[in-house]
Amino acid sequence: MNGRMEILRSIGKYLPKGGEKxxxxxxxxxxxxxxxxxxxxxxxxxxxxxxxxxxxxxxxxFDSSHADAVAEGFRAWATKAGxxxxxxxxxxxxxxxxxxxxxxxxxxxxxxxxxxxRGKELLLGEPDASSLPSGGLRVTHQARGYTAWDPSSxxxxxxxxxxxxxxIPAVFYSWKGEALDHKIPLLRSEQKIxxxxxxxxxxxxxxxxxxxxxxxxxxxYFLVDGSLYSLRPDLLLAGRTVFGxxxxxxxxxxxxxxxxxxxRVMAYLRDVEEAAFALGIPLKxxxxxxxxxxxxxxxxxxxxxxxxxxxxxxxxxxxxFAAKHHLACLFHEKPFAKINGSGxxxxxxxxxxxxxxxxxxxxxxxxxLTLLTAILRAVHEHAGLLRASIASAGNDHRLxxxxxxxxxxxxxxxxxxxxxxxxxxxxxxxxxxxxxRIDLGLQNLPLYEADSSDRNRTSFFAFTGNKFEFRAVxxxxxxxxxxxxxNSIVADSLELLLDxxxxxxxxxxxxxxxxxxxxxxxKHALPILFSxxxxxxxxxxxxxSRNLPNIRYSFHSFGELSEKKSIRALEEVFTEHELxxxxxxxxxxxxxxxxxEVGLMLEMFQTQILPAVQKDIGQRSxxxxxxxxxxxxxxxxxxxxxxxxxxxxxxxxxSRELIHLRDQTQELGWEAKGKVFCELISPKMHELRTSVDxxxxxxxxxxxxxxxxxxxxxx
Ligand code: ADP
Ligand code: MG
Numbered sequence: 074m075n076g077r078m079e080i081l082r083s084i085g086k087y088l089p090k091g092g093e094k095x096x097x098x099x100x101x102x103x104x105x106x107x108x109x110x111x112x113x114x115x116x117x118x119x120x121x122x123x124x125x126x127x128x129x130x131x132x133x134x135f136d137s138s139h140a141d142a143v144a145e146g147f148r149a150w151a152t153k154a155g156x157x158x159x160x161x162x163x164x165x166x167x168x169x170x171x172x173x174x175x176x177x178x179x180x181x182x183x184x185x186x187x188x189x190x191r192g193k194e195l196l197l198g199e200p201d202a203s204s205l206p207s208g209g210l211r212v213t214h215q216a217r218g219y220t221a222w223d224p225s226s227x228x229x230x231x232x233x234x235x236x237x238x239x240x241i242p243a244v245f246y247s248w249k250g251e252a253l254d255h256k257i258p259l260l261r262s263e264q265k266i267x268x269x270x271x272x273x274x275x276x277x278x279x280x281x282x283x284x285x286x287x288x289x290x291x292x293x294y295f296l297v298d299g300s301l302y303s304l305r306p307d308l309l310l311a312g313r314t315v316f317g318x319x320x321x322x323x324x325x326x327x328x329x330x331x332x333x334x335x336x337r338v339m340a341y342l343r344d345v346e347e348a349a350f351a352l353g354i355p356l357k358x359x360x361x362x363x364x365x366x367x368x369x370x371x372x373x374x375x376x377x378x379x380x381x382x383x384x385x386x387x388x389x390x391x392x393x394f395a396a397k398h399h400l401a402c403l404f405h406e407k408p409f410a411k412i413n414g415s416g417x418x419x420x421x422x423x424x425x426x427x428x429x430x431x432x433x434x435x436x437x438x439x440x441x442l443t444l445l446t447a448i449l450r451a452v453h454e455h456a457g458l459l460r461a462s463i464a465s466a467g468n469d470h471r472l473x474x475x476x477x478x479x480x481x482x483x484x485x486x487x488x489x490x491x492x493x494x495x496x497x498x499x500x501x502x503x504x505x506x507x508x509x510r511i512d513l514g515l516q517n518l519p520l521y522e523a524d525s526s527d528r529n530r531t532s533f534f535a536f537t538g539n540k541f542e543f544r545a546v547x548x549x550x551x552x553x554x555x556x557x558x559x560n561s562i563v564a565d566s567l568e569l570l571l572d573x574x575x576x577x578x579x580x581x582x583x584x585x586x587x588x589x590x591x592x593x594x595x596k597h598a599l600p601i602l603f604s605x606x607x608x609x610x611x612x613x614x615x616x617x618s619r620n621l622p623n624i625r626y627s628f629h630s631f632g633e634l635s636e637k638k639s640i641r642a643l644e645e646v647f648t649e650h651e652l653x654x655x656x657x658x659x660x661x662x663x664x665x666x667x668x669x670e671v672g673l674m675l676e677m678f679q680t681q682i683l684p685a686v687q688k689d690i691g692q693r694s695x696x697x698x699x700x701x702x703x704x705x706x707x708x709x710x711x712x713x714x715x716x717x718x719x720x721x722x723x724x725x726x727x728s729r730e731l732i733h734l735r736d737q738t739q740e741l742g743w744e745a746k747g748k749v750f751c752e753l754i755s756p757k758m759h760e761l762r763t764s765v766d767x768x769x770x771x772x773x774x775x776x777x778x779x780x781x782x783x784x785x786x787x788x
Contacts, residue, residue: 074775075775075776075777075778076304076778077301077304077777077778077779077780077784078775080300080301080304080780081784083300084298084300084301084788100350102347102350102351103350103351103353103355104350104351104352104353105351106154106229106230106232106351106352106353107227107228107229107230107352107353108146108147108150108151108227108228108229109227109353110122110126112146112150113125113126113146115150116146116147116149116150117142117143117146118142121139121142121143121146124136124139125139125143125224128224129224129225130283130426131225131264131267131283135224137192137196139192140191140192140193140195140196141191141192142192143192143195144190144191144192144194144195145190147159147190147195147228147239147241148177148188148189148190148239151228151230151237151239152177152188154230154237155236155237156177156230156236156237156238156239157176157177157236157237157238158174158175158176158177158236158238158239159174159175159176159177159190159194159238159239159240159241160172160173160174160175160231160238160239160240160241161173161198161220161221161222161240161241161243162229162231162240162241162242162243163220163242163243163244163245163254163256164245164254164255164256164385164551164553165205165206165245165253165254166205166206166207166208166253166254166255166655166658167205167206168549168550168551169385169388169389169551170385170386170389171205171245172231172238172240173198174238175194177189177190190239195222195241196221196222197219197220197221197222198219198220198221198243199217199218199219199220205218205245205253206658206661206662207247207253207654207658208653208654208655208656208657208658208661209653209654209657217247217248218245218246218247218248218253219245219246219247219248220243220244220245221243221244221246222241222242222243223242223243223244223256223260225242225260225378226242226378226379226382227242227353228240228241228242229242229352229353229386232348233393242256242382243256244256244257244260245257251648251650251651251654252647252651255381255551255553255554255557256381256553258553258554258557258646258647258651259377259378259381259553259554259556259557259560260378261557261645261646261647262286262556262557262558262560262561262564262646263285263286263377263378263560264645265560265561265564265565265645265646266284266285266286266423266560266561266563266564267283267284267285268564269563269564269565269567269568269571270284270423270431270564270567271284272567272568272571273440273443273444273567273571274440276439276443276571276574276575276578277439277440277443277583278583279440281425281427281429282425282426282427282429283425283426284423284424284425284426284431285376285377285378285423285424285425285426286376286377286421286422286423286424286556286559286560287374287375287376287377287380287421287422287423287424287430287540288374288375288376288377288380288381288419288420288421288552288556289371289372289373289374289375289380289420289540290371290372290380290384290417290418290419290420290546290552291358291369291370291371291416291417291418291420292369292370292371292384292387292388292404292417292548293362293367293368293369293415293416293417293548294367294368294369294370294391294402294403294404294415294548295364295366295367295368295402295403295408295409295415296338296341296366296368296395296400296401296402296403297366297400297401297403297785297786298399298400298401298784298785298788299395299396299398299399299400299401300399301780301784301785301788302400302401302780302785304778304779304780305779305780305785306673306676306677307670307673307674307677308401308403308408310669310673311405311666311669311670311673312403312404312405312408312467312549313403313405313407313408313409313467313470313670314408314409314410314782315670315673315674315677315758315762316674316677316678316682316762316765316766316769316779317409317410317766317769317779317781317782318766318767318769318770318781318782319410319411319412319766319782320781320782320783320786320787321783322783322787323364323365323411323412323782324363324364324365324412324413327363329361329362329363329364329365329367330360330361330362330363332361333361334359334360334361334368337398337400338368340398341394341395341398341400342359342370344394344397344398345370345387345390345391345394346359348390348394349386349387349390352383352386352390353383354372354383354386354387354390355372355373355375355383356370356371356372356387357371357372357373358370358371359371362413362415363413364409364412364413364414364786365412365786365787366785366786366787367412367413367415370387370391372384372387374420374422374540377421377556377560380552381551381552381553381556384417384551384552385551388404403415404548404549405467405548405549406465406467406468406470406471406547406548406549407467407470407471407474409782409785409786410470410762412786413474414470414471414474414477414548415471415547415548416471416477416544416545416546416547416548417546417547417548417549417550417552418542418543418544418546419542419543419546419552419555419556420537420540420541420542420543421540421541421542421543421556421559422539422540422541423444423563430539430540431444432444432445432536432539432540432541433539434490434538434539437584439583439584439587442497442584442587442591443567443570443571443574443587443591444567445490445494446570446591446594446595446598447563447566447567447569447570448541448563448566449484449494449594449595449598449601449602450566450569450570450594450597450598451559451562451563451565451566451642452482452484452534452562452598452601453597453598453600453601454562454566454598454638454642455558455562455638455639455642456482456601456621456622457482457622457624457630457633457636457639458558458562458633458634458636458639458642459482459533459534459545459555459558459559459562460480460482460545460622460624460630460633461627461630461631461632461633461634461659462554462555462558462559463543463545463546463547463550463555464627464628464630464631464659465547465549465550465627465659465662465663465666466627466662466663466666466667466670467547467549467666468545468547468550468627469626469627471547472545473625477544477545478531478532478533478544478545478607479531479533479607479608479612479613479623480623480624480625481533481607481612481613481616481621481622481623482533482534482545482601482621482622483532483533483534483601483602483603483607483616483621484532484533484534484535484536484541484601484602484603485532485534485535485536485602485603485604486536486602486604487536487604488604490536491602491604494595494599494602495599495602497588497591497592497595498592498595498596498599499592499596500588500589500592531606531607531608532544532603532604532607533545533607543555543559557646558643560646561642561643561645561646562642562643565641565642565643565644566642570590570591570594573590574587574590577590600619600620600621601621603615603616626751627663628660628663628747628748628750628751629751631656631659631660631663632656634652634655634656634659635652635653635656639652640652657743660743660744660746660747661743663743663747663750663751664738664743664746664747664750667747667750667751667754667755667758668735668738668746668750670758671731671735671750671754671758674728674731674758674761674762675728675731675732677779678724678728678761678765679728681778681779682724682765682768682778682779683721683724683725685772685776685777685778686717686721686768686772687721688776689717689772689773689776690714690717690718690721692773693710693713693714693717694714697710697711697714713771716771717768717771717772720764720767720768720771721764721768723764724761724764724765724768727757727760727761727764728761730757731754731757731758731761734749734753734754734757735754737749738750738754769781
């Protein structure tokens with residue numbers, strides 16, 4: 074019996090734990106594992122707590138003379154809860170987070186062991202950074218990378234088998250002071266958008282507090298059984314299946330979306346939610362997604378800085394609890410071919426600490442119209458850059474499929490807003506449309522007010538009432554990168570617009586006086602608007618006639634980062650040198666990902682699939698031979714064996730071509746390597762997969778070594 078069969082027999086024996094726990098999401102546990110303002114009151118001198126609040130609001134720089142007091146407060150709180158270690162928690166350019174633990178252990182007087190945490194340890198850490206991606210910002214013999222406490226997020230307690238660790242959110246930079254993480258550019262982009270928004274508020278003569286961007290990332294993921302997962306080298310090492318035939322039933326019955334969550338999934342989610350609540354992650358929504366075994370989890374929106382931290386932490390929690398529940402949680406953009414992949418829809422808006430949302434549509438509001446103009450201008454001008462901000466080898470499998478927007482960037486505004494924009498672009502002022510009411514013909518239900526726009530699930534960047542939904546972001550991506558790019562290009566456009574508007578700022582009717590300038594920019598940006606079906610073939614043609622970039626493969630979009638206009642729009646957020654490093658890392662990660670996938674395909678083919686197919690051919694040939702001996706002839710049975718044999722021959726031939734192509738890339742740099750992988754090797758990988766997937770549907774089920782889609786997706 075092969076491993077797959079063994080696991081299939083034992084799988085039902087795993088029982089989800091649960092039942093003994095009650096009311097897990099009790100609200101009083103919310104934030105119990107973060108050092109928030111409540112803990113500050115208890116564990117910090119009043120003066121220091123006040124200072125921290127001002128630092129967090131971006132009003133002053135942290136005064137290092139308070140560092141010892143803060144560190145001691147953190148330690149006292151953490152050790153009281155049972156923590157033994159501390160760690161700077163940072164976000165290297167890997168789309169995951171990193172930690173390096175140190176215990177609080179120190180020598181006290183007379184050689185006694187004590188627990189201690191000093192200000193200088195809080196402020197600065199020095200991991201040996203030579204093994205984290207730097208894109209040339211640091212060479213191995215200058216390996217210093219520094220982590221520094223980032224007071225904008227709350228420290229938290231991370232629980233794992235070893236116990237509790239005090240995690241201190243940190244930024245990560247090189248010896249020369251260049252950003253080696255996703256966090257520094259995000260923080261800088263917040264400063265940039267804040268400055269532009271303050272200028273907008275002042276231009277409109279509005280006083281409304283401190284502004285920032287807000288984010289609510291909807292996270293899609295797959296859950297599969299842990300034992301089946303461990304039998305798939307491809308899922309284990311690449312997060313996606315490089316082989317796998319489509320099962321007779323996939324998602325076509327549309328019976329999974331919003332269906333009741335399975336017991337096993339619920340037991341898992343309750344643990345995840347409990348831990349997330351304790352860490353102050355405001356989870357709100359959970360539901361089944363379109364594909365079998367696919368789900369979504371979404372929080373309440375927060376300031377982007379917090380939301381990005383929380384999304385990374387949530388992904389970590391989800392991975393960790395999956396292992397405890399004997400499951401595997403997959404964040405790859407396309408773990409399974411031919412069914413929907415996973416995205417991380419980044420709902421993005423701009424708001425103030427007094428609760429104002431800048432994107433609440435008001436057609437007579439100078440503030441809203443100016444901002445909307447700036448956003449449309451930014452997206453139109455930097456469409457290629459936005460494409461690059463979500464580019465990865467994984468996302469290429471998803472973009473343009475039936476679950477994700479195609480690679481043409483367009484904006485969906487909804488009927489009424491689009492009409493308004495088109496009118497303004499022609500210099501006409503808008504007509505306000507009456508709210509539409511929906512009558513379901515049921516006497517006991519109230520009349521519901523219709524949303525001002527329908528949803529457009531096919532759009533790259535869709536306006537959804539009072540926020541934009543950036544749907545193209547991949548499920549595994551750290552959203553800090555695309556959000557930093559959106560913040561920067563919008564801030565840049567807004568500043569340009571305000572430069573033009575400045576001379577008229579003292580005019581009586583400011584809105585009327587501003588319209589010609591807004592109108593000019595809107596007119597220019599109109600080609601980016603599209604409300605039709607983005608999946609249609611006509612749109613491809615239409616977009617080409619509008620000169621909108623359509624970069625099908627991520628590899629070809631990376632270069633957008635080094636375009637002059639990108640460099641300019643990203644000023645103050647990325648230095649030119651930092652952008653070069655990002656570009657280098659994108660090429661490197663892309664080529665390495667494909668290199669790993671090719672390696673997996675070849676190894677799985679050689680060591681698992683080929684022997685299984687040969688065994689089946691051998692067995693069938695033997696029985697056919699025996700049948701012949703007793704006078705039974707069957708040409709159709711023979712043909713079947715021949716078909717298997719010829720598919721196998723074909724697969725062997727393609728695998729040799731793959732080896733040959735891959736070997737030729739050995740001496741190449743990352744960019745050149747990526748190009749070969751993208752343009753020559755990818756199509757061959759597809760070819761090998763097609764033969765193997767057909768073989769999967771022919772070979773004796775008991776001999777097939779890899780868990781099949783139906784087993785991973787429906788159990
Ligand atoms: P839908 O279900 O139509 O996609 P929801 O209102 O449920 O829309 O919100 C989806 C996501 O958008 C949630 O994660 C939510 O937190 C986020 N969101 C809502 N308002 C904002 C906002 N002003 N800024 C950022 N994200 C937001
Ligand atoms: Mg949703």
